[in-house]
Amino acid sequence: MIAAGHPVLRxxxxxxxxxxxxxxxxxxxxxxxxxxxxxxxVALLFIMLALGLNIVVGFAGLLDLGYIAFFAVGAYSYALLxxxxxxxxxxxYVLLPLGAAVAAVFGIxxxxxxxxxxGDYLAIVTLGFGEIIRIFLNNLNRPFNITNGPQGITLxxxxxxxxxxxxQSHTVAGLTFTPAHNYYxxxxxxxxxxxxxxxxxxxxxxxxxxxxIRDDELAASAMGINTRNMKLLAFAMGATFGxxxxxxxxxxxxxxxxxxxxLIDSIMVLCMVVLGGMGNVYGVALGAVLLxxxxxxxxxxxxxxxxxxxxxxxxxxxxxxxxxxxxLVLMMLFRxxxxxxxxxxxxxxxxxxxxxxxxxxx
Amino acid sequence: xxxxxxxxxxxxxxxxxxxxxxxxxxxxxxxxxxALIGANGAGKTSTLKALSGLLRPAAGRIDYDGTEVTGxxxxxxxxxxxxxxxxxxxxxxxxxxAENLAMGAYIRKDKAAVARxxxxxxxLFPRLAERRGQLAGTLSGGEQQMLxxxxxxxxxxxxxxxxxPSMGLAPLMVQRIFExxxxxxxxxxxxxxxxxxxxxALETCHRGYVMESxxxxxxxxxxxxxxxxxxxxxxxxx
Numbered sequence: 001m002i003a004a005g006h007p008v009l010r011x012x013x014x015x016x017x018x019x020x021x022x023x024x025x026x027x028x029x030x031x032x033x034x035x036x037x038x039x040x041x042v043a044l045l046f047i048m049l050a051l052g053l054n055i056v057v058g059f060a061g062l063l064d065l066g067y068i069a070f071f072a073v074g075a076y077s078y079a080l081l082x083x084x085x086x087x088x089x090x091x092x093y094v095l096l097p098l099g100a101a102v103a104a105v106f107g108i109x110x111x112x113x114x115x116x117x118x119g120d121y122l123a124i125v126t127l128g129f130g131e132i133i134r135i136f137l138n139n140l141n142r143p144f145n146i147t148n149g150p151q152g153i154t155l156x157x158x159x160x161x162x163x164x165x166x167x168q169s170h171t172v173a174g175l176t177f178t179p180a181h182n183y184y185x186x187x188x189x190x191x192x193x194x195x196x197x198x199x200x201x202x203x204x205x206x207x208x209x210x211x212x213i214r215d216d217e218l219a220a221s222a223m224g225i226n227t228r229n230m231k232l233l234a235f236a237m238g239a240t241f242g243x244x245x246x247x248x249x250x251x252x253x254x255x256x257x258x259x260x261x262x263l264i265d266s267i268m269v270l271c272m273v274v275l276g277g278m279g280n281v282y283g284v285a286l287g288a289v290l291l292x293x294x295x296x297x298x299x300x301x302x303x304x305x306x307x308x309x310x311x312x313x314x315x316x317x318x319x320x321x322x323x324x325x326x327x328l329v330l331m332m333l334f335r336x337x338x339x340x341x342x343x344x345x346x347x348x349x350x351x352x353x354x355x356x357x358x359x360x361x362x
Numbered sequence: 363x364x365x366x367x368x369x370x371x372x373x374x375x376x377x378x379x380x381x382x383x384x385x386x387x388x389x390x391x392x393x394x395x396x397a398l399i400g401a402n403g404a405g406k407t408s409t410l411k412a413l414s415g416l417l418r419p420a421a422g423r424i425d426y427d428g429t430e431v432t433g434x435x436x437x438x439x440x441x442x443x444x445x446x447x448x449x450x451x452x453x454x455x456x457x458x459x460a461e462n463l464a465m466g467a468y469i470r471k472d473k474a475a476v477a478r479x480x481x482x483x484x485x486l487f488p489r490l491a492e493r494r495g496q497l498a499g500t501l502s503g504g505e506q507q508m509l510x511x512x513x514x515x516x517x518x519x520x521x522x523x524x525x526x527p528s529m530g531l532a533p534l535m536v537q538r539i540f541e542x543x544x545x546x547x548x549x550x551x552x553x554x555x556x557x558x559x560x561x562x563a564l565e566t567c568h569r570g571y572v573m574e575s576x577x578x579x580x581x582x583x584x585x586x587x588x589x590x591x592x593x594x595x596x597x598x599x600x
Binding site: 205209211212214215216218219220221222223224225226227343 | 417441445447448453455461465469513
């Protein structure tokens with residue numbers, strides 16, 4: 001017999017998870033159809049976004065309602081330099097780090113003036129920042145055409161490894177890799193890297209400094225933590241994730257416009273973080289998958305109504321928001337710290353305090 | 363006479379147009395325990411915040427350990443051994459007791475010395491050693507105050523600024539806290555103690571300053587202050 005927690009068992013589990021993740025696009029294609037492989041790609045992108053926002057909101061406790069702006073910055077950095085827009089076609093290995101860096105700079109630009117704000121006030125400023133970026137992108141087609149305005153940028157170069165373009169189908173050993181499949185594997189690698197970075201950050205000196213700032217900023221600075229730099233670092237790190245995800249998104253879609261970067265998208269990513277479990281890396285990833293898949297699944301509700309009742313009573317897109325709201329309300333009532341709560345969950349004040357059991361770690 | 367560790371000249375602290383501290387002078391010598399007493403709103407906490415770098419002084423000069431530190435940020439001062447226990451305790455409620463103590467040693471790289479200090483803190487505060495795995499937010503008020511003090515000791519301070527350690531605690535717990543304050547001082551840590559409990563503070567310290575609406579109105583030997591009729595009337599309810 002092998003006891004639970006035995007190394008052999010652990011490795012087998014990891015191996016099974018790895019195989020499942022590798023086989024996932026083919027399984028999804030076989031069971032749900034090819035459209036869902038694309039949805040899986042989008043879900044992976046949202047995992048990256050949610051993990052980035054989790055650094056800002058979950059780790060450092062800074063409420064950011066304009067996070068999608070960094071996604072936009074990353075996407076436009078990539079699109080402008082890898083499309084016919086300026087007839088520039090830089091390779092992705094230059095553009096993705098560049099997009100990350102540009103997003104980080106924007107993160108600091110947002111962070112610097114908001115250092116003294118907390119909670120609601122910070123939320124309002126970040127919300128404004130998100131809108132400013134979108135409106136800029138919408139209007140930067142005059143007097144000089146930079147972003148092509150509301151028309152967006154088309155014909156963005158796909159990711160290309162040497163002569164291997166991810167935008168073409170390839171057949172290897174009897175398996176057909178459509179573009180959606182190709183991107184799945186690239187995105188999966190990026191997501192795994194993001195998870196690794198997030199987990200390392202959480203358990204680092206920096207991560208602990210963030211927790212301290214979130215709990216009590218004054219006490220944190222009394223501990224010798226440079227709260228200003230740590231908060232800027234949180235904004236910059238979070239923005240970096242968003243910037244990379246944005247670049248990947250632009251290459252994957254081949255087309256971007258300011259339409260993709262609305263306030264509702266920021267709120268969506270925030271919901272993923274909150275629903276999944278603020279501060280818990282796996283919870284956040286789960287939240288991103290659920291909230292990407294749920295609206296897509298609800299598309300089937302329309303045809304179902306047609307088949308059962310002969311007519312469509314509720315438009316699926318209305319139903320989407322309704323169910324979404326309901327899910328959030330129920331969530332806040334029954335699992336306020338998310339599906340997978342963070343290890344450091346909020347402490348409810350207790351008058352007596354003493355005599356409480358020590359919390360279980362892990 | 364031991365060297366002057368902290369020297370304050372003409373310190374002013376303002377919130378917008380309102381001056382909370384109106385030009386005070388004070389000194390703390392190495393190895394001393396100094397009390398800063400006064401009523402609510404006298405400017406004690408504002409003074410302490412300015413000294414620890416949490417607030418930028420509006421005017422005046424602060425020298426610590428022989429160099430000027432006016433307006434230097436808190437993280438810089440902590441590195442130089444000037445630590446503070448904030449008012450209202452300020453423990454990190456979502457970290458365990460052990461993690462809180464580890465945060466105290468945030469700036470230190472010498473692992474062996476940190477481990478030594480952790481042992482020392484556990485000897486000084488056996489309660490905390492018992493509860494090291496517990497979330498700090500679930501501790502009682504007195505325990506949180508002890509944790510805040512133990513945590514401040516973890517950064518290896520030469521000068522410890524204590525803000526209202528007795529605030530909101532039961533009388534018995536206040537006695538216990540002051541015992542630990544004396545124990546910490548006995549280890550050679552210089553202390554500047556801000557207190558509303560004037561009697562206890564003056565009984566504990568060597569010297570005292572009395573603040574009233576932003577200015578120091580009395581200063582001198584703690585025992586003499588205790589017998590000063592003005593102090594007795596204003597702060598000891600006689």
